[in-house]
Amino acid sequence: MKLLVAYFTVGYPTESKFVELLREAESCGVDAVELGIPPKFAKYDGPLIRRSYERARKVSANCWGLLREARKILGIPMIVLAYLDDYSEAFDDFLNRLCEVGADSLLLPDLLIDYVDSFEEYLEKTRDVGLTIFTNPSMPDKLIAKISPLSKLFLYYGLRPATGTSIPVDVVALVRRARQLVKNRLVVGFGLSPNDVVKVLKNGADGIAVGSLLIRAIEEGGIEEVSRVLKELRGVVDGV
Amino acid sequence: MVNVPKKYLDEVLPNCWYNIVPDLPRPLPPPMDPPEASSRIELLKRILPRELLKQEFTVERFVKIPDEVREKYEVLGRPTPLYRARALENLLDAPIKIFFKFEGALPSGSHKVNTAVAQAFYAHAEGVGHVTTETGAGQWGAAVALASALYNLRATIFMVRASYDQKPGRRALMEFYGAEVVPSPSRLTRTGVEVLTKNPEHPGSLGVAISEAIEYALDNDFRYVMGSVLNAVLMHQSVIGLEAMRQLEVMGEEPDVLVACVGGGSNFGGFAYPFIGLKKRKMEFVAAGAAEVPKFSRGEYKYDFPDAEGVLPMLKMITLGRDFVPPPIYSGGLRYHGLAPSLSLLVASGVVKWVEYGEREVLEAARIFAKTQGIIPAPESAHAIRAIIDLARRAKDNGGRKVIIFNLSGHGLLDIENYREMMTKYRGP
Numbered sequence: 001m002k003l004l005v006a007y008f009t010v011g012y013p014t015e016s017k018f019v020e021l022l023r024e025a026e027s028c029g030v031d032a033v034e035l036g037i038p039p040k041f042a043k044y045d046g047p048l049i050r051r052s053y054e055r056a057r058k059v060s061a062n063c064w065g066l067l068r069e070a071r072k073i074l075g076i077p078m079i080v081l082a083y084l085d086d087y088s089e090a091f092d093d094f095l096n097r098l099c100e101v102g103a104d105s106l107l108l109p110d111l112l113i114d115y116v117d118s119f120e121e122y123l124e125k126t127r128d129v130g131l132t133i134f135t136n137p138s139m140p141d142k143l144i145a146k147i148s149p150l151s152k153l154f155l156y157y158g159l160r161p162a163t164g165t166s167i168p169v170d171v172v173a174l175v176r177r178a179r180q181l182v183k184n185r186l187v188v189g190f191g192l193s194p195n196d197v198v199k200v201l202k203n204g205a206d207g208i209a210v211g212s213l214l215i216r217a218i219e220e221g222g223i224e225e226v227s228r229v230l231k232e233l234r235g236v237v238d239g240v
Numbered sequence: 241m242v243n244v245p246k247k248y249l250d251e252v253l254p255n256c257w258y259n260i261v262p263d264l265p266r267p268l269p270p271p272m273d274p275p276e277a278s279s280r281i282e283l284l285k286r287i288l289p290r291e292l293l294k295q296e297f298t299v300e301r302f303v304k305i306p307d308e309v310r311e312k313y314e315v316l317g318r319p320t321p322l323y324r325a326r327a328l329e330n331l332l333d334a335p336i337k338i339f340f341k342f343e344g345a346l347p348s349g350s351h352k353v354n355t356a357v358a359q360a361f362y363a364h365a366e367g368v369g370h371v372t373t374e375t376g377a378g379q380w381g382a383a384v385a386l387a388s389a390l391y392n393l394r395a396t397i398f399m400v401r402a403s404y405d406q407k408p409g410r411r412a413l414m415e416f417y418g419a420e421v422v423p424s425p426s427r428l429t430r431t432g433v434e435v436l437t438k439n440p441e442h443p444g445s446l447g448v449a450i451s452e453a454i455e456y457a458l459d460n461d462f463r464y465v466m467g468s469v470l471n472a473v474l475m476h477q478s479v480i481g482l483e484a485m486r487q488l489e490v491m492g493e494e495p496d497v498l499v500a501c502v503g504g505g506s507n508f509g510g511f512a513y514p515f516i517g518l519k520k521r522k523m524e525f526v527a528a529g530a531a532e533v534p535k536f537s538r539g540e541y542k543y544d545f546p547d548a549e550g551v552l553p554m555l556k557m558i559t560l561g562r563d564f565v566p567p568p569i570y571s572g573g574l575r576y577h578g579l580a581p582s583l584s585l586l587v588a589s590g591v592v593k594w595v596e597y598g599e600r601e602v603l604e605a606a607r608i609f610a611k612t613q614g615i616i617p618a619p620e621s622a623h624a625i626r627a628i629i630d631l632a633r634r635a636k637d638n639g640g641r642k643v644i645i646f647n648l649s650g651h652g653l654l655d656i657e658n659y660r661e662m663m664t665k666y667r668g669p
């Protein structure tokens with residue numbers, strides 16, 4: 001079965017709605033959630049997700065509490081997304097808190113971009129919680145092939161230069177290249193339009209991840225709209 | 241490293257361009273939107289031809305050259321010749337063989353037309369009838385003017401006012417091909433008007449000209465064509481290296497050292513990347529820059545804007561800062577504050593070495609080359625020749641036979657007045 005992974009920003013749009021969204025996501029058949037901790041600077045994110053971080057920072061200072069809450073209500077895997085840049089100083093503390101809240105894995109979007117020389121070290125440090133590795137098309141083939149089996153749950157492959165942008169790319173070519181290199185489960189995301197989803201799955205991906213699409217749904221129609229979008233995606237994913 | 245599939249090298253003029261990104265030693269940091277500003281990445285969609293953007297972000301090792309572009313490459317005289325510089329070898333009297341790829345043989349005078357043709361084609365193919373760009377000394381502008389003529393596009397070229405006044409030859413060349421050449425700062429854009437209001441005598445700069453060209457494209461729904469720095473541009477230039485590889489193979493030679501000059505990095509990348517990414521052999525790669533634009537010795541490797549106004553997304557690159565104002569050297573094509581991200585990465589990780597030369601040494605090298613091989617090199621390309629002369633001297637001291645190849649990115653016939661001024665300026669005591 002192909003995977004549907006949903007991204008939410010912790011505390012967005014409000015603390016209580018965030019928790020409700022997670023409940024709804026699981027009931028719509030989402031296989032795993034990624035929960036983004038608002039970073040100081042969302043280097044590799046596009047405008048929508050950046051906006052959600054700003055808003056979340058305003059309405060909530062209770063990130064860890066919310067993650068604990070999320071763990072209580074979620075039966076599906078919960079991957080915490082954070083920029084390493086914010087935690088490289090006190091990384092052990094950060095890991096302790098992740099274990100405490102019961103995260104199933106950690107995703108660091110800047111690890112292989114800004115900390116590639118320390119990759120082994122971080123892999124070792126995150127052994128307990130586990131690391132879902134983020135890759136993109138600008139990474140060397142050799143590196144993608146080497147690290148993908150080390151990734152927990154699946155390997156994440158971001159198609160566009162930043163989340164939520166509609167930069168034209170040849171989805172088919174990109175997914176095929178990644179598929180050749182990745183032997184474990186391959187989940188593809190970053191700016192996926194409904195149109196991209198089918199192409200991504202037909203060309204070998206084991207799942208899709210959506211984020212900006214959901215943020216937009218929250219902005220435009222709240223939880224109901226998110227539910228509608230997720231159910232539709234579930235249908236598409238299962239239909240391929 | 242992978243082997244080059246034979247079908248890509250069957251003929252000297254390749255069927256495909258080569259993109260080094262999948263073969264880089266480390267991940268290439270993606271472009272980034274600046275904090276607290278509108279998305280520059282999104283804006284690219286309105287600035288660049290769609291197919292170019294697609295190439296920029298669809299990372300594939302080999303990309304087929306469209307038939308319509310390959311045809312124009314042939315019209316313009318590709319493959320360009322690969323020469324052995326025997327007379328220079330004799331003069332240097334060192335245990336080396338010197339080869340050079342001659343991009344100056346192209347009609348507009350430099351390698352720049354290799355990407356101008358591709359970008360003009362993509363604009364044309366999506367129904368855009370008008371392109372814009374900037375030019376300093378005029379090499380890039382001439383390439384765009386020619387490429388636009390080939391596809392019947394209109395071209396508006398913002399030429400740095402100082403060059404516009406001082407280099408009527410290059411301006412005339414662009415106009416002869418049918419382009420509209422506008423001195424920048426101009427009254428056609430808000431940026432230009434603003435600059436002129438502050439200083440009606442403003443001599444212009446590449447930064448202002450880029451901003452004007454982008455603004456003019458955005459306002460009129462034209463497309464902007466970019467002369468260097470983008471991965472896609474370096475990829476288009478890979479025809480140089482792929483041809484050279486095949487030509488050397490036919491001659492039974494294997495290079496030990498590759499040299500090219502560097503402004504934004506497109507002729508270096510186009511020439512050297514196929515060898516860096518596709519060959520298993522141990523080779524040395526040398527990038528030659530201008531000492532007056534000391535990005536290698538003084539630049540920082542960090543995110544910065546490729547244009548002075550900060551309209552484009554930030555790129556992680558070796559940079560002197562977008563506010564850096566290069567001194568008025570004659571190698572106009574090297575007066576750029578940044579460096580293509582892939583080349584920056586290769587320099588930062590030690591795969592590509594660098595040298596920097598001042599104008600006086602470059603002039604000397606250019607004259608040595610002209611007096612031995614007969615070709616007047618573009619002042620930019622003469623930086624590579626200077627590096628060859630130094631390598632020859634070192635080889636003489638250290639012994640050991642070497643095969644050295646460099647890219648003569650352009651000829652200097654239209655720079656001859658500048659050379660004359662340089663001769664006066666640097667006449668011995």
Ligand SMILES: Cc1ncc(COP(=O)(O)O)c(C=O)c1O
Pocket residue numbers: 350351352379380467468469501502503504505506507508572573574618620621649650651
């Ligand atoms: C003849 C010549 N060589 C080299 C350059 C440097 O640019 P790049 O490093 O992008 O090849 C230029 C730029 O205008 C040029 O005209």
